[in-house]
Amino acid sequence: MNTLSRPEIGERLASAGYIADRDLSVALSLMQMLSRPLLLEGEAGVGKTAVAYAIAAVHETELIRLQCYEGLDQSAALYEWNYQRQLLAIQARQGQDAGGVEDEVFSEKYLMERPLLAAIRQQKAPVLLIDEIDRADEEFEAFLLELLSDFQVSIPELGTITAVTIPHVVLTSNGTRELSDALRRRCLYHHIDYPDVEREARIILARIEGAGAVLALQIARMVEGIRKEELRKVPGVAETLDWAAVLVGLDIADLKDDPEAVHETLACLLKTREDKARFRREVTERLLGRVA
Amino acid sequence: MSCCGAPLTPEESSAVARLVAEKLSAFLKTLRDNGFSVGLGEGRDAAALMAAGYAEKPGLLRSALKHLFSARRSEWERFDGIFDAFWLGKRVRSRSAVSGNAGPGLKALEGGGAKGGAVSDQVPADGGEGAGGGEGRMEGASAVEALSGIDFRKLSDPADMARAHDIAADLARAMRTRLTRRDLARRRGYRIDLRRTIHGNIGHGGVPLDLVRRRRKEKPLRLVMLLDASGSMTPYTGLFLRFMHGVLDAFRESEAFLFHTRLAHVSDAMKERDAQRALDRLSMMAKGTGGGTRIGECLATFNRWHAARVIHSRTCVMIVSDGYETGDSALLAREMAALRRRCRRIAWLNPMMGWDGYAPEAAGIRAALPFVDLHAPANTLESLAALEPYLAKL
Structure with missing residues (x-):
């Protein structure tokens, strides 16, 4: 595996269209150097998953994603035997040497890879994104810890499979459940906050075609103001981008030109009834006044 | 920290290496004193990082070590201050950075944050046993005896208050493990x-x-807590917030609300793992004191806007209030009836109930009682502990 220097990582992040804060390139170079997984935490919508995609772009490799949920178990995360085919094979070979049949049905051909197994069997180290690890059960977390330290999987019928390459592992957590200290300690930790106005404006410029610098900055300021209001669901970066796309689609180049449209399109940002009710026209106007 | 100039002789560089190693291990100790859990592996990796050129610029080293050593948000945020104080000699109050800055109302809670170490530091002074961290649950129980019979109002000494808060948190934690175990066996x-x-x-x-x-996939029991934060409840509010924070942790699904003259949804603040930070956030919302309590109106708001979302068939609603209603008690009765129809159980914890000669005669509580499954006192730690079997049975 060729290692990238820190400035290189920064450049590649930028060319991948990810507007990173300074710390992130340090985190990525540490990941490479220490072969530790990276644990990303932050509010929903700050772009945790986007980081994993950016890392995949930096290393020019593919991304394998494991979405965690309550009840996720090994057979959905690691491997599963294709037992329908196994049964067929057994029936087709009825009367033959039992040992031979067994070897046959427990061979690679009947093994179905799930994300974790797939990730350690790639020729080029992929990025393994374990998304929302806090949703999985504690048992799964313990199992994952073992996998992340040994990078080998033992399948009773087949033997031990050792990693061909060590993937770049990224875990994200939303804080649904507290993660174990052991897992936290194994990982590098990076906390992502909502981007500041300047960075958010740059993100809008990079992602939304046709957005002017003035509009991007206004949107970023406006969103920053909205985040400071007491809302039940604070809008994330994805919502900001939606809103920017809508405004660009409506041919608005300056928020002051059309306060009416601004208020009406706030639906992109406010996702609960209470928030919607709270955000009366006066509130929008007050925020707009501050932005302008 | 820059090592420029003439190349070093082997003796010099080994001396430098020793110095750096000593300094690094002192830094690790500082971090551990501040509640970071840093193992040997991290220390080794840090040394490797410094050898690999990360020590050239303080900013770079700080960022690298921050990723390596911090494991949660609170640590992530405190790290820079500790680093600067240690390596750059800036006058940062590292100790006060640790205990966080509590609002004046909740000063007594300081130091009793989520870190198990801080909790057990205080309890053994009286309890005797010194088991540390999350294992020391029994020490809470032994200290309970010393404090158990004292009404929360009569705890005036800040140290006693702090201890009561710690015990409430311990109690909640003990309940959590008990409840989980029962859940698994089923x-x-x-x-x-x-x-x-x-x-x-x-x-x-x-x-x-x-x-x-x-x-069988069991629908998990959901606990919804409504805490009265009005003026008459002031002596109890801080403690109940702490208790609430601990108990809510026990349930996979839980929601928390505060009410005085209006209702506030505080689940998000409660989800803050660090009890101290959660309380900081809540103490702001809890400051609705002075005015009366409009339980009926708050319940109406709850039924109208939140109930459909937060209540399902396996939900227990726990109301912590003294039942002094300044609004319309007929409205309270109506809303209680509506709530009753929706959920599985309603428990009403009443701090006044433990007082001598108390009878539920206030109009508010009289209106509400017919719809309540459990009306229990909650003015001492003993009474809180008595709730556990009830919660476990749900």
Whole structure:
């Protein structure tokens, strides 16, 4: 595996269209150097998953994603035997040497890879994104810890499979459940906050075609103001981008030109009834006044 | 920290290496003193990082070590201050950075944050046992005896208050483990899972020798807590917030509300793992004191806007209030009836109930009582501990 220097990582992040804060390139170079997984935490919508995609772009490799949920178990995360085919094979070979049949049905051909197994069997180290690890059960977390330290999987019928390459592992957590200290300690930790106005404006410029610098900055300021209001669901970066796309689609180049449209399109940002009710026209106007 | 100039002789560089190693291990100790859990592996990696050129610029080293050593948000945020104080000699109050800055109202809670170490530091002074961290649950129980009979109002000494808060947190933690254990023991399979059975028995040529049973997916019990934060409840509010924070942790699904003259949804603040930070956030919202309590109106708001979302068939609603209603008690009765229809259980914890000669005669509580499954006192730690069997049975 060729290692990238820190400035290189920064450049590649930028060319991948990810507007990173300074710390992130340090985190990525540490990941490479220490072969530790990276644990990303932050509010929903700050772009945790986007980081994993950016890392995949930096290393020019593919991304394998494991979405965690309550009840996720090994057979959905690691491997599963294709037992329908196994049964067929057994029936087709009825009367033959039992040992031979067994070897046959427990061979690679009947093994179905799930994300974790797939990730350690790639020729080029992929990025393994374990998304929302806090949703999985504690048992799964313990199992994952073992996998992340040994990078080998033992399948009773087949033997031990050792990693061909060590993937770049990224875990994200939303804080649904507290993660174990052991897992936290194994990982590098990076906390992502909502981007500041300047960075958010740059993100809008990079992602939304046709957005002017003035509009991007206004949107970023406006969103920053909205985040400071007491809302039940604070809008994330994805919502900001939606809103920017809508405004660009409506041919608005300056928020002051059309306060009416601004208020009406706030639906992109406010996702609960209470928030919607709270955000009366006066509130929008007050925020707009501050932005302008 | 820059090592420029003439190249070093081997003796010099080994001396430098020793100095750096000593300094690094002192830094690790500082971090551990500040509640970071840093192992040997991290220390080794840090040394490797410094050798690899990360020590050239303080900013770079700080960022690198921050990723390596911090493991949660609170640590992430405190790290820079500790680093600067240690390596750059800036006058940062590292100790006060640790205990956080509590609002004046909740000063007594300081130091009793989520860190187990801080909790057990205080309790053994009286309790005797010195088991540390999350294992020391029994010490809470022994200290409970010393404090158990004292009404929360009569705890005036800040140290006593702090201890009571710690015990409330311990109690909540103990309940959590008990509840979880019971929950696990109940999970037994009852139906055969054909898919997995066939799959598991391929080795036997498809003859189902080992049966695989399907586990029932239980709808988890949800706990909704409504805490009265009005003026008359002031002596109890801080403690109940702490208790609430601990107990809510026990339930996979839980929601928390505060009310005085209006209702506030505080689940998000409660989800803050660090009890100190959660309380900081809440103490702001809890400051609705002075005015009266409009329980009825708050319940109406709850029923109208939140109930459909937060209540399902297996929900227990726990109301902590003294029942002094300044609004319309007929409205309270109506809303209680509506709530009753929706949820499985309503428990009403009343701090006044433990007082001598108290009878539920206030109009508010009289209106509400017919709809309540459990009306229990909650003015001492003993009474809080007595709730556990009830919660476990739900």
